[in-house]
Amino acid sequence: MTSQLKKEDLLRAYRTMREIREFEDRLxxxxxxxxxxxxxxxxxxxxxxxxxxxxxLTDEDRISSTHRGHGHCIAKGVDIxxxxxxxxxxxxxxxxxxxxxxxxADLEKGMMGAxxxxxxxxxxxxxxxxxxxxxxNGGVGVAxxxxxxxxxxxxxxxxxxxxxxxxxxxxxxxxxxxxxSTGVSYNVPTPNIADRAAGFGMPGVTVDGNDFFAVYEAAGxxxxxxxxxxGPTLLECKTQRYFxxxxxxxxxxxxxGESQNLRKTKDCLKIFAEKAIAAGLVTAAELExxxxxxxxxxxxxxxxxxxxxxxxxxxxxTGVYVSY
Amino acid sequence: xxxxxNYKDAINEALSQEMARDEKVIVIGLDVAGGRGTQGxxxxxxxxxxxTKGLYAKYGDRVMDTPISESAxxxxxxxxxxxxxxxxxxxxxxxxxxxxxxxxxxxAAKFRYxxxxxxETPVVCRMMYGGGFRGAAQHSxxxxxxxxxIPGLKVVLPSTPAEAKGLLIQSIRDNDPVIFMxxxxxxxxxxEVPEESYTIPFGQANIVRExxxxxxxxxxxxxxxxxxxxxxxxxxxxECEVIDPRTISPLDTATIIKSVEKTGRLVVVDESxxxxxxxxxISSVVAQEAFGSLKGAIKLVTAPHTPVPFSDVLxxxxxxxxxxxxxxxxxxx
Ligand SMILES: Cc1ncc(C[n+]2csc(CCOP(=O)(O)OP(=O)(O)O)c2C)c(N)n1
Numbered sequence: 001m002t003s004q005l006k007k008e009d010l011l012r013a014y015r016t017m018r019e020i021r022e023f024e025d026r027l028x029x030x031x032x033x034x035x036x037x038x039x040x041x042x043x044x045x046x047x048x049x050x051x052x053x054x055x056x057l058t059d060e061d062r063i064s065s066t067h068r069g070h071g072h073c074i075a076k077g078v079d080i081x082x083x084x085x086x087x088x089x090x091x092x093x094x095x096x097x098x099x100x101x102x103x104x105a106d107l108e109k110g111m112m113g114a115x116x117x118x119x120x121x122x123x124x125x126x127x128x129x130x131x132x133x134x135x136x137n138g139g140v141g142v143a144x145x146x147x148x149x150x151x152x153x154x155x156x157x158x159x160x161x162x163x164x165x166x167x168x169x170x171x172x173x174x175x176x177x178x179x180x181s182t183g184v185s186y187n188v189p190t191p192n193i194a195d196r197a198a199g200f201g202m203p204g205v206t207v208d209g210n211d212f213f214a215v216y217e218a219a220g221x222x223x224x225x226x227x228x229x230x231g232p233t234l235l236e237c238k239t240q241r242y243f244x245x246x247x248x249x250x251x252x253x254x255x256x257g258e259s260q261n262l263r264k265t266k267d268c269l270k271i272f273a274e275k276a277i278a279a280g281l282v283t284a285a286e287l288e289x290x291x292x293x294x295x296x297x298x299x300x301x302x303x304x305x306x307x308x309x310x311x312x313x314x315x316x317x318t319g320v321y322v323s324y
Numbered sequence: 325x326x327x328x329x330n331y332k333d334a335i336n337e338a339l340s341q342e343m344a345r346d347e348k349v350i351v352i353g354l355d356v357a358g359g360r361g362t363q364g365x366x367x368x369x370x371x372x373x374x375x376t377k378g379l380y381a382k383y384g385d386r387v388m389d390t391p392i393s394e395s396a397x398x399x400x401x402x403x404x405x406x407x408x409x410x411x412x413x414x415x416x417x418x419x420x421x422x423x424x425x426x427x428x429x430x431x432a433a434k435f436r437y438x439x440x441x442x443x444e445t446p447v448v449c450r451m452m453y454g455g456g457f458r459g460a461a462q463h464s465x466x467x468x469x470x471x472x473x474i475p476g477l478k479v480v481l482p483s484t485p486a487e488a489k490g491l492l493i494q495s496i497r498d499n500d501p502v503i504f505m506x507x508x509x510x511x512x513x514x515x516e517v518p519e520e521s522y523t524i525p526f527g528q529a530n531i532v533r534e535x536x537x538x539x540x541x542x543x544x545x546x547x548x549x550x551x552x553x554x555x556x557x558x559x560x561x562x563e564c565e566v567i568d569p570r571t572i573s574p575l576d577t578a579t580i581i582k583s584v585e586k587t588g589r590l591v592v593v594d595e596s597x598x599x600x601x602x603x604x605x606i607s608s609v610v611a612q613e614a615f616g617s618l619k620g621a622i623k624l625v626t627a628p629h630t631p632v633p634f635s636d637v638l639x640x641x642x643x644x645x646x647x648x649x650x651x652x653x654x655x656x657x
Contacts, residue, residue, distance in 0.1 A: 037636045038458030089458070089635030100460045100634030116462030118392050119423065151391035154423065178362065179392055180354065181369040186361025187391045253359040253368035310637045320630045 005216070010276050013055055013212060015290050017047040017269055020071040022298040023080065024243075027070070027087065030302065031247040037089050040101045043071035045242040045259075048268035049174050050075035052215030052237075053142055056223045062110045062128035063142045064121030066174075067102050068241070069114025072144055076111045078104065084301035090308035097311040098319065119152025121145060122171065126158050129167040129226075140168040140226040148179020150193045159200040159234065168226035170219065173236040174209065180245045181253040197234035209237030210268045213275065240266065326486075326518045332375050332511040334485035335450075338492035339376065339412060341521045343383050346410060349496060350386045351376055352401050353414030360389045371414050373452065373511060394424035398449065402432040402501070405447035410496060415451035417459075418467045418505060432501040433476030444499040448492070454507040454545055454595055455627075455643050460634035466544070466596035466627075471503045472573040472605070478502045478526060479573040483547040485515040487570060490524035497523065507545040527574035531583070535563035538653050539583040541606055542568060542593040546644060550593050553649035562657055572602050580606065581614045588619035591652045593644055598626040623652040 005013075024044035031040050043050070046068075054063070054075035065072040073083055078094060086093025087101045094104050105113035112128060115121050125141035132139030145155055150173055162169040173193050177184050190196065197204025205222070207214040215237055222233035242259045244251045251259075276282045329337065343349045357380040358369025370377025380387040390397040394415065401411035415421055421428065428449065435443040455464040472479045478500055482488040488506065495502040532547060533554050542550035547568040554564035565583050569576055584590050590610050594603035607622040625644045633639055 038460060038634060039463070089637070091635075095634075097635035097638065098460070098631075098633045100458065103460055103462070103634070116460065117420065117423065148392045151393045152423070153393060153395050180372060181358040181362065182355055182389055182391075183359075183361025183363075186389065251364070253362045253364040255363040258363075311633075311635050312637070313641050316633060316638050316641050317628060317630060322629075 004220070007281060009055070010282055011286060011290065013051055014272060014276070014282070014287055015294065016051045016075050017212070017272065018290055018294045019080065019297070020047040020050065020074045021269060022294050023070060023074060023083075026298050026302060028243060028247065035306070036087060038100045038102070040087070040247045041068040041245065042241065042243040042247065043068050045262065045268070046174055046176060046209065046239045047071055048212040048215055048272065049172070049209045049237045049239055050144070052212050053170070053172055053219040055216060056220055057110065057140070057142065059108065059110050060137060060139045061141070062112050062125060062139065063144060064112045064125045065114040065144050066121065066146060066149065067114065067116060067118070068146070069102070069104055073104050073106070073111055073114065077109045078106045078111050080297060081301045081304055082106075084305040085308050088305045088308070089310065090305055091311045091315065092308040096315060118149045119145065119154040122155045122158035125169055126162050126167055129162065129169045130165065132168060138227050140170065140223055142170045142172050144172045144174060146179060147173065147175040147177065147184040147193060148182065148187060150196070151187055159196070159202070159232065162232040163200045163202050166229065166231040168229070169232040170222045170226060171232060171234040172219075173234065175236055175238050176241045178241070178245065178254075192236055194234050194236040200234075202232045202234055204234045204236070206236040206238065209239030210266045210271055212268060212272045325520070326516045328514045329485050329517040330511065331485045331488050331506070331513045332373065334489040334517045335375050335492055335506065336377065336379070337517070338489045338496075340379060340382065342493055342496045343379065343386060345521065347386070348408065348410045349412065350388065350404075350409060351379060351412050351414070352388045352390060352397055354390055354392060354416055356414050357387045357389045372416055376414065394420060395427055398424045399427040399431065401447050402427055402445060405445045406435060406443055410446045412448045412450060412496060415449055417463050418451040418453040419462050419465050421451065421467065428477065428501065429474055433474050436500065437476060445501050446499045448495045448502045448504055450504045450506065452508045453505045454509060455632050455639060456509045458634060458636055458639060459632070461631035464632035466594075468503070468505055468543070468572055469596055469601045469605070472602060476501065477573060478571065480504045480526070480571045481544040482506070482570065483510070483544055483568050485513060486517045487524060487530070489517055490522050491570065493521060494523040494526060498526070505544065509545055524570070526571045527576050528570065529576035529579040530568045530570055531565065531579065532568050533564065533566040535565035535587065537563045537587055538565070538589040538591060538657065539580070539587045540564050540566045540591045540593060540649065540653070541580055542566060543572065543602060544595065546593040546595055549644060549646045550649055552646040553653065556646065557650055557653055562653060564653060575606070575609075577609050577613065580610065584610050584614045585617045588617050589656050590618070590622045591625060591649065591656070592622070593625045593649055595627060595644055597629045598624055599629055601626065620656045623656050625649050625652045
């Protein structure tokens with residue numbers, strides 16, 4: 001299962017997943033205090049997907065994200081302090097407080113933005129992949145999108161375009177079963193979203209998105225194909241989100257206790273720890289040490305974000321292409 | 325008989341009464357029945373803000389959830405409308421029209437004209453607009469100027485619960501495509517709403533407050549900011565006439581011109597950006613038709629020409645408010 005992964009890789013993967021989990025769990029609490037403005041969509045539960053994919057990427061590779069973007073940002077190496085400050089609307093945030101939770105971007109890290117518009121990312125990633133192809137730098141683009149988003153015309157058009165142009169793109173579907181309050185079985189008329197790949201002449205692969213190792217391996221193969229000029233892949237990772245569509249959602253469309261049960265039986269962090277410890281590759285003590293460090297990091301990011309300055313009137317008019 | 329309802333429930337009541345009256349009326353949108361394909365409570369949402377809640381229980385499959393495929397479902401609604409149905413589509417946030425604009429702009433808006441006046445396309449596209457929720461650049465826009473720019477679309481901006489109900493019923497009965505824009509910050513607003521079904525005609529502005537010194541034309545949510553400013557200015561002896569056009573396409577230019585002829589001064593309040601906007605359009609109409617009555621320059625109170633910022637301090641600076649309107653009035657008096 002872990003043949004290619006060295007111990008330090010495993011610890012890095014665990015740390016990333018733990019950072020995402022703590023970041024999200026902490027935001028859930030912070031949001032309830034009323035101090036965080038705007039909409040917040042939590043990724044908690046899906047950590048193995050972003051981590052398993054982004055472990056293969058460098059800053060030269062590009063990803064596009066969704067409204068549920070914190071996990072993708074962290075896995076792609078975006079600064080956690082900058083993210084936390086951004087979510088609080090502070091001047092020290094990744095986007096100077098102008099974007100907020102749903103629009104965090106860091107082009108230097110190859111993170112082309114979380115996105116408020118469902119389905120907006122894949123066309124942009126086709127462009128990133130096209131640029132990489134022209135530059136001949138071996139770069140790839142990964143477009144993350146949900147099960148709901150898989151029905152958006154932009155995504156279907158992008159799959160066709162990427163296939164026709166043989167672009168180095170990975171269409172990374174995170175199937176968490178819900179699009180807001182609508183279930184995937186209502187939205188998608190095939191058993192697997194990956195089935196759609198056939199219609200676009202590309203491989204379609206479905207994996208257990210709660211199993212880091214399964215994601216890591218499948219993503220590795222898709223990325224290898226892309227780098228080798230063999231064109232795009234549609235990779236579907238079946239996963240779940242623990243919280244509501246957005247913070248404040250009472251989740252009445254879900255059966256009672258569903259997310260608690262999933263936490264018990266399908267938690268990607270637990271599954272990872274069990275497998276890695278059982279294989280004798282890491283120890284429980286090593287993982288616990290990481291847990292402590294991550295907890296302190298997240299606490300520090302909240303303290304700093306709360307203390308950070310807000311933007312000022314002078315910031316309002318900057319960054320527009322044409323100002324009047 | 326009237327009783328107090330909030331804006332959201334007034335919209336729900338209008339939909340329900342029209343669905344009961346005419347079975348060609350169908351409701352289409354993301355999560356409008358809420359809970360399809362899940363094992364939890366059906367009709368859990370009624371649209372993301374609960375505006376259509378309860379309609380599924382009453383009208384069943386005439387309330388249709390959709391996949392996230394705006395081009396396909398708004399286009400289907402347009403096609404169904406051209407074939408005799410009366411679909412009301414919920415587009416959630418106005419911003420999302422960006423992904424399916426062709427179906428509105430090049431299809432729905434054009435049928436009657438292109439087909440030599442023979443086609444009717446009675447589709448209503450409901451959506452929320454506006455800032456104040458820290459929704460940032462992709463969830464806060466006031467895109468009505470863009471819609472009003474397109475011949476063939478009617479554009480409605482109700483500012484109170486009673487208007488929301490009457491104007492929505494009118495929109496559903498209208499035989500052309502109507503863009504019906506609901507300000508997010510108004511959903512919780514309460515007001516007297518008649519129980520029975522009624523309509524408010526398009527192209528008839530409402531004079532919210534009479535005055536002799538300055539005409540304030542305000543759009544949508546800004547009507548409330550303008551009345552607040554007018555009340556405060558009245559204490560300083562300045563009498564403002566506040567006009568709510570209610571529909572911006574068609575626009576009741578006659579009422580606006582008549583008012584400016586009386587007051588000689590105009591302030592236009594528009595939450596959107598100033599360039600190529602409704603605020604610009606209304607001032608242009610007045611400059612052309614009532615120039616001789618003007619005693620001073622026209623003033624616009626709008627957002628700046630930037631996208632909507634996320635941070636609370638920035639968004640507060642961005643949005644027009646009563647204080648900015650008062651200052652504008654004082655500057656031209
Ligand atoms: C074009 C567009 N349509 C609708 C929305 C509203 N919306 C935001 S998230 C969402 C559901 C997305 O579901 P999915 O793609 O499965 O992602 P998940 O939320 O499950 O991560 C919807 C409908 C939007 N933001 N943009």
